[in-house]
Amino acid sequence: MKKLITLVALCAFTGVYGQIDRSVRPIAAAAPIINIKNSEVFKLSNGITVILSENHKLPRVSFSLTMGASPMIEGSKAGTNKLMGQLLTSGTIKRSKDVLDKEVDNMGASLDADGGSVYFSCLTKHMETGLDIMQDVAMNPAFPQSEFDRIKKQNESGLLAAKSDPNAMASNAEMKTDFPNQPMGEVMDEASLAAITIDDVKNNYKKVFTPNGAYLVIVGDIDKENAMKLAEKYFGAWKGGTVYKEDFGSGLKANGNRVIFVNKPGAVQSVISVTFPIEMKPGASDQIALNVMNSILGGGSFGARLMQNLREDKAYTYGCYSSFEVTRNGSWFGTSGSFRNDVTDSAITQILSEISRISDSYVTNDELNLAKSAMAGGFARSLEKPQTIARFALNIIRENLPADYYQTYLKRLEAISKDDVLMVAQKFFKNGLNIIVVGNEDILPKLKPFDSDGIIEKLDPFGNPVKEMKKADITADQLIERYINTVTQTTSAKDLASKMKKVKTVVKKIELSSPQIPVTISMTDVFVAPNKEAMKIEAQGMVFQSSFYDGVKGSEMNMQSGKKAMTAEKLAAKKKGEGLFPEIAYKTSGMKYEIKGIETINGKDYYVLVTNNGEKESFDYFDAVTNLKFKTISIVKQDDDVIESTIMFDDYKAVNGFLFAHKLTQTAGEQSLSGVVKSIEFNGEYDKKMFE
Structure with missing residues (x-):
């Protein structure tokens, strides 16, 4: 009992006289040197460098084959390498795509490829079968024409979706602006995709896929002896040409601040990016300090300066972030955030203010310590993955880094001071910022003060320069008349009225398909003169969307929200667009419309007609030669x-x-539907239940 009392008394004594003085920051312990097990590295006779990271915790193994070729200038056929990568897993000389997919699925394995690598992961017991497949994909791609056509069609849908995605538009503008005339700055668009042939893909493969300078990274449940034997067995006999190497530099830094604008009609928000290229390779001496500075400025933390200023203080946005991307083919800084139209200029002012502030004064001790702690924690967590160790070994070899670069990372991170952060901010945040804005052209006047010469550059959704819209040489009514005369094949108002009077009903049957939906979809579109219309979309006997309008009332149904009667506002809007060809009645229906001008797209001129029915604003593009709607x-x-x-x-x-x-393609966000009209029947029977 005495012993117990003595211990309690000792604790009390210590509590009174031995308390920590929390007003004094404890001295930080020395940053540890991380003990990272070195990967095994050896070379095959044909030049492939093999990197092995053993991990026997799970009976799985992965193989990643990375080519050593530099990116190439593709010019008018930008996107060739991307298509080549997408086609690699579409069949080999001895395996069709179906056979390839079935073999991979039966093993529960993963197979992936891009324009410069092939990746395979499987259970250890399937390793040799998996390597046979991986070797076949990497060395014997068939590039079948049918798969080329399918992949090309998928990319066409993707490009259509990108034209309405403000973040994709901003990203395209960033790359084009930061890296002009360089591989990093090439963006696939509709014209370049159309120009790519199957022969271009095959020639690209021959230049990129060669064992010379390639790396095979092996991670998982395999020892060195077996890894050496299998690597030599499946890849040692591979022959290829000289690896393509070229350094295109570090991008183009502007002399003064530039404003680059991408028009997104009707947008209520602006996507803003302040960006510029930086001259830095992976592992550069400034990189860690640069990452610390970026973490404080806007690198993902909720407490970062950009987030605190633009979200918490100003309430301009839900989020504003910054990043420094350092890659072997080009490095750059960029911000990202979406802001209401009315605060677009104010948001730019605050972003530039935060860039200026971090360049003009020291960050606080708390900011510095928080940033370094977060980065150290992220680094430590990454070491739990065996793929990280293999990636470290690959980086050391490819980027010619010191052998202990990652072992000493935490020590170098801990040594970063406020002086280092200020130094890199002043070094890189100089005049010459590219201020990219994707939004409604109504905000253009507010952007001029941010441009050093007051001239705003305009780009299209793929980062190409936009020619100013030419003034229309006809009126809106003349344009509508030309279109109506063309599609109805009439030459006068009298002839038109007589022809339309004979139309009682029109039933269209359309077959729809989508990369996101594995089944064929049918659409039935019914018009009943003079102003009734109904539509239903179904698949496998199930109707998942329908609507009808009879000139007085209407309803809409979809599987998510059920059936709803059209509101008065919706009915009023429908009233302004009635008829088989609604443009016939624009003048008398109350539709607001005006001709904006002539826009050139891929070398062809189109009249642009803007309409507004009170519910939606539409931009109709009419071919200036054929008069048809594009x-x-x-x-x-x-x-x-x-x-x-x-x-x-x-x-x-x-x-x-x-x-x-007879061909229709609709995109909304990332969703895309392609339609082929299978039949159009005049004055026949129709399903009257569609109007109930």
């Missing part, structure tokens, strides 16, 4: 959100004396 961009505003969709029209054919597009 596409329609529709914008619907819902609260603070904007829903944008695009419909492309192609393959016009005559049916019963009228011209109809």
Whole structure:
């Protein structure tokens, strides 16, 4: 009992006289040197460097084959290497795509490829079968024409979606602006995709996929002896040409601040990016200090300066971040954030202010310590993955880093001071910022003060220079008349009225397909003169979207929200766009419309007609030569959100004396639907239940 009392008394004594003085920051312990097990490295006779990181915790092994070629200038065929990478897993000389997919699935394995690498992961017991597949994909791709056509079609849909994605548009503008005339700055667009042939893909493969300068990274449940034997067995006999190498430099830094604008009609928010290229290779002496500085400025933490200023203090946005991307082919700084139109200029002012502040004065001790702690924690967590160790070994070899670069990382991180942070901010944040804004052209006047010469550069969604829209040489009414005369194949108002009077019903059957949906979808579109219309979309006997309008009332149904009657506002909007060809009644229906001018797209001129029915704003593009409608961009505003969709029209054919597009492509966000008109029937029977 005495012993117990003595211990309690001792604790009390210590509590009174031995308390820590919390007003004094404890002295930090020396940063530890990380004990990272070195990967095994050896070379095959044909030049492939093999990097092995053993990990026997799980019976799995992965193989990553990375080519040593530099990116190439693709010019008018930008995107060739991307297509080549997508086609690698589409079949080999001895395995069709179906056979390849089945073999991989049966093993529960993973197979992936891109324009410079092939990756395979499987259970250890399937290792040799997996290597046979991986070798076949890397060394014997067949590039079948049918798969090339399919991949090309998928990319066409992706490009359509990108044209309505403000973040993708901003990213394209960043790369084009920071890295002009360099591989990093090449962006695939509709024209370059159309120009790419299967022979271009095959030639690109021959230049990129060669064992010379390639790396095979092996991670998992395999020892060195077996790794050496299997690497030599499956890849040692591979022959290839000289690896392509070229250094295109570090991008183009502007002399003064530039404003680059990408128009997104009807946008209620602006995407803002302040960006510029930096001259830095992975492992450079300034890189860690640069990352610490970026973490404080806006590198992902909720407490970073950009987030605290623009979200917490000003309430301009839900999030604003910054990043420094350091790669072997080009490095750059960039911000990202979406802001309301009315605060676009204010947001730019605050971003530039934070860039200036971190360049003009020291960061605080708390900011510095928090940033370094977060980075140290992230580094430590990454070491739990065996792939990290192998990646470290690959980086050391490829980037010619010191052998102990990663072992001493925490020590170098801990040594970063406020002076180092200020030094890199002053070194890199100099005049010459590219201020990229994707948004509504109504904000343009507010952007001029940020440009050093007051001239705003305009780019399209893929980062190409935009020619100013030419003034239209006809009126909106003349444009509509030309279009109506063309699609109805009439020459006068009297002839038109007589022809339309004979139309009682029109039933269209359309077959829809989408990369996101594995089944064929059917669409039935019914018009009943003079102003009734109904539509239903179904797949496998199930209707998942429908609507009808009879000139007085209407309803809409989808599987998510169920059936809803059209509101008075919706009915009023529909009233302004009634008819088989709604443009016929624009003048009398109350539709607001005006001609904006002539826009050149891929070398062809299109008249742009803007309409507004009170519910949505639409931009109709009419071919200046054929008078046919080329596409329609529709914008619907819902609260603070904007829903944008695009419909492309192609393959016009005559049916019963009228011209109809027989190919349709609709995109909304990342969703894309392609439609082929299977039949159009005039004055026949239709399902009257569609109007109930």
